[in-house]
Amino acid sequence: MGGIVVFGAGGRAGRAVTAEARTRGLTVTAVVREPTRYPDLGARGVTVVRGDVLDAGSVAGVAAGHVGAVHAVSPASGPDDGVDAVDPGFFVQAADALLDGLGTAGVARLVAVGLGANLLGTDGRMVLDDPVAFPSALRPFALAHTAGLDRLRERGDGPVDWVMLTPAGFLEHGGPRTGRYRVGGERVPGGAGESGERSDGDGAGRPWLSYADLAVAVVDEIEAPVRHRARVSVFNVRDGKR
DSSP: OOOEEEETTTSHHHHHHHHHHHHTTOOEEEEESOGGGOTTSOBTTEEEEEOOTTOHHHHHHHHTTOSEEEEOOOSOOSTTTTGGGOOTTHHHHHHHHHHHHHHHHTOOEEEEEOOGGGSBOTTSSBGGGOTTTSOGGGHHHHHHHHHHHHHHHHTTTSSOEEEEEEEOSEEETTOOOOSOOEEOOSBOSSSTTOOOTTOOSSSOSEEEEEHHHHHHHHHHHHHSOOOOSEEEEEEEEESSOO
């Protein structure tokens, strides 16, 4: 199998995907906005390049020759990282540029990392619409991310076969790589009907996912695609607290 291109390789998800891909023998083109800010990204089998996920020409240029692409770009990661200043159209622009650029480059597979805030809760509302469960300060960012998902769905009949994997529950930085995960649907996991694929535990407890296992799911969907033009949730379940 050939190499993959990871947009947003300098973030937590991008780094985890890069590491997982390398353990499987895949070469990685790690795309960031400014390579000099990430001197630690370069490694055997990893080429760090400058790219702009909002520009279809840039996407096509860095993606050409790869078997799959990963969208792990986020302009902000939390309240202290300028999340309130995020362009509401950022993720829509990124979706358009990726679909257009990858299509031009002949890269037919895109795996995007989603946001749990737009999964549905037990009341049928998106988590971001629950003022008790979701901080109001993060709502604009969550709405921007949701608009990007909507754009992927709107353009679902194009040449690029995409899937969005949405971490459900607590996403743990530095958590273990178990190599297992569950796959759910549009709802926050915990109810009946969730898939037992790669299950961990008996379904009791609270949902969580390590970045390492998110990366396992992402690379799985590049190496052996199972889900097409859809958004799914990915998670593990454990009892008690760490």
